[in-house]
Amino acid sequence: MSSSVVREILYPYISAYVDNELSSTDRSAIEKHLKVCAYCANERFQIEQMKNRLRNEFTYSYHYGLKETIKNKIEEISESDVEITNVEKNRFSWHWASYIVPPVVTAAVGALLVLALLPEYTSKESIMEEEIVSAHVRSLMENNLTHIESDGTDLVQPWFNSKVDFVAQPTDLDEDGFYLKGGRLDYINKHHAASIIYETGDHIINLFIFPTNEANMASFKTFENRGYNIVKWANNGLEYCAISDLNMKELNRFAQTYKNKALLLN
């Protein structure tokens, strides 16, 4: 029988022997040893027993709806990547309607809709919040942060112009300590979204901009979700959502600075 030190050295080899992962030389050496060492032969037996148990009984199964959800998401992404021209069509139809429908009627219908859909709106808002967090987390994964990487507003702005049908305004915030890193196209709330990416210290800020039907929201709304801070506001039919792991005070300062400077540029 081998000493305890030798057993410890041999154990990984016995384990790999059971897995059929040893070179032929090591394999025949272990085979010889197993014939003469009852202790190690028992180790082999234990490993095989455990192996059988694990293989047969420890698989988790997903909820039956997951596959459909994934298929739908893939369809959505595919739409957002490929069919930008559809947005043009929708925009045209809204413009046409606004000429025909008297503004007072539009306002009354709008107010009724807001009242009727208030509870649903709340849940939609939290769904959108989730989407924002997921998009932010996705963007932080390897090589996914920027589609155009540049610290020049003059490069990032035209890139967005060719991708979305609204103005996504990258603004130079260098002197405030927020450095432009680039831009990315995303898909939030069933709309194309522009994301302008800034960096401050070790923190990344995604500023998502996408069309909204919400009225202007001059004051900032703040949220915390999954450890990320979110500051949002709306202006001229566009919603702005800044998200980061930066502390809320600094993220508010970012939002305020961006908003002021972007206003000046317009």
Added chain:
Amino acid sequence: MNKDNLIEQFESKMLSHMDSAYNLARWITGHDQDAEDVVQEAYIRAFRGFKNYTDINSLKWLLTIVRNTSYNWIKSKHGYKDSIEFDESLHSSSNIPSSILERSQGLRQDRILNSRNNKDILHSALEEMPIIFREVIVLHEIEGLPYKEISEIVDIPVGTVMSRLSRGRRHLQKSLSSRISRRSQIEL
């Protein structure tokens, strides 16, 4: 490749691996809902990169993404906690008492393992094992992947896969042994 072809090819190549993807995410994150979220996110990432990877080993590629997404998920949800970090000195095999390896004890374990109740004991022992061991055990024992593929998914040398698996097995046996003896004491 047009859009419909791309989706069709992606679905036929990748959706068949959903069992493995979910199983790995579930074992790493430890929660049903987290695993579903991770799998969704992983599939979205895979789809975005699919055009460039159409000729690769699709299961290995998907599981690599699932693993990375799971780790990012845990970090963003819990920060860097003990579940990810691993203290070599605390878990080295030399700290495992040799008494658990005695033949008599081993045979007793086998009998106990064969009863239905003890499936739960083994399950919770695996669940509570440090992630770095748990993931190789899951990839090898449950998903049946060879060392070479595990080394590429986890991004460690093949020799490290071999040592993590053997230490994981030791860890599992030790944990089982202490759970079983605890239960025997309660029953007495």
